[in-house]
Amino acid sequence: MKLEPFFARHPVFRREEIIEFMSAQGQKNKNTQKELISYHLKSGKIVHIRRGFFAVIPSSFDPKKFLIDPYLIAGRVKKEAVIAYHAALSFYGYAYSSFSKFHFFTHRTVAPFDFQGSIYHPISFPRVLSLAGKESFIVNLEDRMGLDIKVTSLECTLVDCLDKPQLAGGWEETWRSLEGLSYINLEKVFEYLLLLDNASLIAKTGFFLEQNREHFNIDESYLDRLHQKIPKQKQYLERSKKEPGVLIKRWNLIIPHYILSKGWEELHDLI
16 A cells, blocks of 8 residues: 555654545555554654654655654644744744744643654643633644644734743743744734733733833733733732842832843843
8 A cells, every 4th residue: 555645745644644544545454554654664764753653754865864844743743732932933933042842732641752852842721721612712723844733823922921931941032032023913912811811921911012012013002901900919020939120010010120121131242
């Protein structure tokens, strides 16, 4: 049975996808299906990325040297996988720095794995989205080498990175990347914040947008809408660190000095 038509359309694929193809072609014997996959693994036509997940090696390429597209890996490892955080910024071309760690949302149990020098790390979908059946709200469907992959929208990526900057490379990387966005749909940002229903995150987003209001052409009335939903008590930008800083009363946030002054720019000026 020839699998080349399937390989031509699937540079990466899950076991269930090739099984479905073989079954549709009339080969439904499970042992034969397993033997066909093993044959192509031994021949070097395909390689294991992780259990049940494979990549196709084009003819004349060395399986040990051919680099598999990391966005295809992160976006296709599970059917529902959604590329997120810094990996999403990088996909859209807005990441300030290049990283070799790729986070993706999933609601299945997947252990982190590494392949060809990159680390792929699963993150559970935000619980409030799962409970509300709103996981699809965050998704953009993107074409990658003829395959559909799911990536968080720029608006949702902005909010997610402000929520968990450690998954976007820390505050400097997060700030530098996000302030480079050319355009965001402010209404979609607001809608996403309402879905997440996190007053602290609304304040963080409000503070960031206020700091970049000219760049994103943000009207004062929009910031007022966010201000109405901030925490009633003052909070640290990062509760776990509680770094000393300045209280920004409008957002009830204590902002560390180095973030408020963009201290990393001063450091780079000295280099």
